Amino acid sequence: MTGKHMAEYRDAGLARQLADRIKRASRRPVRLMEVCGTHTVSIFRSGIRSLLPETVSLLSGPGCPVCVTDQAEIDAFIEVSKQPDVIVATFGDLMRVPGSASSLQAERAEGRDIRVVYSTMDALAIARNHPDKQVVFLGVGFETTAPTIAAAILSASAARLDNFSVLAAHKTVPPALEALMSVEDVRIDGFILPGHVSVIIGLNAYRSFFGRHRIPCVVTGFEPADILQAITTLVEQIESGTPRLVNAYPRAVSEAGNRKAQEILAQVFEPADACWRGIGLIPSSGLRIRATYAAHDAGRRFALKTAEARPPKGCACGDILTGKKTPPECPLYKKVCTPMDPVGPCMVSSEGTCAAYYRYHY
Amino acid sequence: MKSDKILLDHGSGGKISHRMTRDLLLPAFNNPILAELNDGAIFELQGVRLGFSTDSYTVDPIFFPGGNIGELAVYGTVNDLAMCGAEPAYLSVALIIEEGFDLGQLEAIVSAMGRAAVHAGVSVVTGDTKVVPRGAADKIFINTSGIGVIPAGVQVASHQARAGDRVLLSGSIADHGVSVLASREGLSFQTSVQSDTAPLNRMVRAMLAVRPGVHVLRDPTRGGLGTALNEIAEKSAVGIRIREDRIAVKAEVAGLCELLGLDPLYLANEGKLIAFVAPEDADAVLAAMRQDPYGREAVLIGEVIDQHPGKVFMETRIGGTRIVDMLTGEQLPRIC
Numbered sequence: 001m002t003g004k005h006m007a008e009y010r011d012a013g014l015a016r017q018l019a020d021r022i023k024r025a026s027r028r029p030v031r032l033m034e035v036c037g038t039h040t041v042s043i044f045r046s047g048i049r050s051l052l053p054e055t056v057s058l059l060s061g062p063g064c065p066v067c068v069t070d071q072a073e074i075d076a077f078i079e080v081s082k083q084p085d086v087i088v089a090t091f092g093d094l095m096r097v098p099g100s101a102s103s104l105q106a107e108r109a110e111g112r113d114i115r116v117v118y119s120t121m122d123a124l125a126i127a128r129n130h131p132d133k134q135v136v137f138l139g140v141g142f143e144t145t146a147p148t149i150a151a152a153i154l155s156a157s158a159a160r161l162d163n164f165s166v167l168a169a170h171k172t173v174p175p176a177l178e179a180l181m182s183v184e185d186v187r188i189d190g191f192i193l194p195g196h197v198s199v200i201i202g203l204n205a206y207r208s209f210f211g212r213h214r215i216p217c218v219v220t221g222f223e224p225a226d227i228l229q230a231i232t233t234l235v236e237q238i239e240s241g242t243p244r245l246v247n248a249y250p251r252a253v254s255e256a257g258n259r260k261a262q263e264i265l266a267q268v269f270e271p272a273d274a275c276w277r278g279i280g281l282i283p284s285s286g287l288r289i290r291a292t293y294a295a296h297d298a299g300r301r302f303a304l305k306t307a308e309a310r311p312p313k314g315c316a317c318g319d320i321l322t323g324k325k326t327p328p329e330c331p332l333y334k335k336v337c338t339p340m341d342p343v344g345p346c347m348v349s350s351e352g353t354c355a356a357y358y359r360y361h362y
Numbered sequence: 363m364k365s366d367k368i369l370l371d372h373g374s375g376g377k378i379s380h381r382m383t384r385d386l387l388l389p390a391f392n393n394p395i396l397a398e399l400n401d402g403a404i405f406e407l408q409g410v411r412l413g414f415s416t417d418s419y420t421v422d423p424i425f426f427p428g429g430n431i432g433e434l435a436v437y438g439t440v441n442d443l444a445m446c447g448a449e450p451a452y453l454s455v456a457l458i459i460e461e462g463f464d465l466g467q468l469e470a471i472v473s474a475m476g477r478a479a480v481h482a483g484v485s486v487v488t489g490d491t492k493v494v495p496r497g498a499a500d501k502i503f504i505n506t507s508g509i510g511v512i513p514a515g516v517q518v519a520s521h522q523a524r525a526g527d528r529v530l531l532s533g534s535i536a537d538h539g540v541s542v543l544a545s546r547e548g549l550s551f552q553t554s555v556q557s558d559t560a561p562l563n564r565m566v567r568a569m570l571a572v573r574p575g576v577h578v579l580r581d582p583t584r585g586g587l588g589t590a591l592n593e594i595a596e597k598s599a600v601g602i603r604i605r606e607d608r609i610a611v612k613a614e615v616a617g618l619c620e621l622l623g624l625d626p627l628y629l630a631n632e633g634k635l636i637a638f639v640a641p642e643d644a645d646a647v648l649a650a651m652r653q654d655p656y657g658r659e660a661v662l663i664g665e666v667i668d669q670h671p672g673k674v675f676m677e678t679r680i681g682g683t684r685i686v687d688m689l690t691g692e693q694l695p696r697i698c
Contacts, residue, residue, distance in 0.1 A: 012607070012679050012680050012681055015679075015680035015681065016680065016681055019680075019681075038623075041623075044684060045625075045678070045684065046678045046679070046680055046682055046684075047676075047677075047678035047680065047681075047682020047683050047684040048680070048682055049682070050682040050683045050684070051680070051681065051682045093623075096371075105369055105370075105371075106367065106369070109367035109368065109369055110367065118622070224678075224679070224680045224682075225680075228680075339377075340371075340377055340378050340381070350623050351623070358687065359685070359687045360684045360685055360687070361684075361685065362670075362673065362675070362684075362685040
């Protein structure tokens with residue numbers, strides 16, 4: 001996106017008009033969930049909350065990939081870094097996530113070879129440059145990142161780069177929406193659906209979910225005006241009692257999504273049950289590397305033993321991810337759990353709800 | 363997760379670095395001059411007020427668009443002195459070089475330092491060179507210290523911001539941080555963003571010449587504008603309110619930050635300064651800044667408020683309000 005394009009969507013005048021429209025339209029209290037962590041950060045950074053009437057509450061959902069990564073998966077990431085002759089390649093925001101007994105950052109200080117990369121292709125390059133080492137990429141993320149990781153596995157397979165593997169902990173969004181609707185005590189009146197994920201999976205991927213629940217849903221982009229537009233549409237739908245599935249991000253999201261990315265994804269991965277932190281097991285919400293590519297599956301290659309993992313005591317990440325609690329309602333928030341010494345992953349990732357509250361909320 | 367090892371976060375310039383300075387370093391060297399924690403020490407010696415500062419430079423890569431570690435080492439210390447209100451005069455240079463380092467690169471770095479010293483109007487008058495075995499250092503580390511006289515009537519310090527003060531910023535932010543990040547090995551995309559590394563002592567001299575009573579000067583290096591403003595708010599026990607639409611971020615810098623999930627407010631600058639001045643002095647100081655080649659885009663970005671001591675608020679582009687917190691540790695690029 002060009003600077004001009006961004007400036008246009010951040011246009012203060014348009015944003016203020018939308019905020020006024022929300023104030024005029026909103027009568028009954030509504031609880032709207034933004035599913036995506038990038039939306040959460042944009043909402044906080046742009047000060048959208050301070051512009052909304054008291055009737056509109058925004059809940060941050062399970063859309064920060066690091067935050068929903070299960071404790072056992074984090075422990076496995078740390079465990080693989082301790083294997084002999086292994087270089088771990090990871091996106092940066094996993095570094096500080098506390099596992100049961102350690103973190104990748106602490107392991108790096110102990111001398112393990114853990115490298116922060118900016119793309120999966122950088123991890124492939126490390127594997128090419130170190131044929132004597134096993135390079136393990138930590139695969140975390142939703143439908144947005146998974147295709148790039150699938151592409152890396154295909155490249156490694158084609159080039160017979162046998163020392164490259166992925167420890168996959170990917171998750172998919174639509175099954176999580178379904179699971180949220182069945183969590184007890186959760187009250188959600190509408191969803192702000194993720195932009196980047198929807199570019200890949202398309203509006204079509206939400207049709208059956210919307211058909212079953214008839215809950216207002218809007219796919220939108222990340223500029224403040226995009227988000228305010230989505231909130232306006234949701235509030236108007238709720239007030240008029242006409243739920244719809246709306247694409248408010250047509251400049252990037254199509255009905256069918258990105259077919260090419262979907263194909264690559266399906267070629268390398270197959271759906272599998274997955275554990276989400278705070279929510280638990282969600283059927284078919286994860287991605288497992290297919291047997292054809294077993295050589296590049298670190299889960300199969302290394303016999304990783306991790307003790308039974310329990311989330312830290314008192315951490316309310318689970319209730320926060322499902323919108324049951326806000327961070328200030330967690331007993332650990334700002335007292336024991338801070339970005340310097342995070343207890344739960346929602347405080348670690350820049351897109352975590354607790355970190356966003358800590359940084360931007362007053 | 364508590365660790366008994368030093369982590370990279372301890373060197374980030376954010377909250378974790380501050381905690382180490384407060385809990386480990388201040389008690390060990392216990393004295394009132396250090397306790398001020400300005401960019402450099404300010405003290406009097408035989409009737410002359412001096413600024414004295416030191417800094418060690420490690421940067422990866424050592425050559426980056428817009429400069430190299432050598433210029434950074436000279437301008438960094440020159441600027442730290444200038445932020446004390448001092449006129450930088452003399453510098454020391456200590457080089458720690460890894461065995462096997464390329465001689466041609468060393469020549470390029472040292473000659474850049476020579477040119478930088480001439481450009482800033484300072485002399486390197488003493489130095490030291492050490493060579494350590496391969497692996498004991500990463501290519502080259504440079505330490506520079508500097509000293510300069512503080513003119514009579516100048517009383518710049520980070521605890522002097524007062525309610526009503528105007529906050530001035532000399533130009534766009536995050537250029538250095540993004541330039542280094544983008545050229546770092548492993549980051550394959552290219553950008554034409556150049557580091558802003560530059561000496562600020564002439565601009566400071568011009569500012570103090572028109573209004574010697576400038577309250578606070580600060581170059582927002584490591585930790586960025588957000589962290590520098592928080593430090594000033596804390597030390598002066600005041601609140602600060604800034605306007606997002608006044609803070610210039612180059613389009614390319616903003617784009618790269620967006621892509622990586624980084625906040626330009628926390629990325630390093632090496633040629634920018636912020637000044638806190640009394641409201642009646644703001645126009646004159648701003649005009650002086652704009653006369654300098656490194657301050658042409660200087661703007662007023664906000665003011666000091668008499669509420670919420672220690673907090674920094676930002677009025678966002680769309681008219682909302684949010685807090686600007688101090689950076690806690692290294693910024694980590696997110697998973698997209």
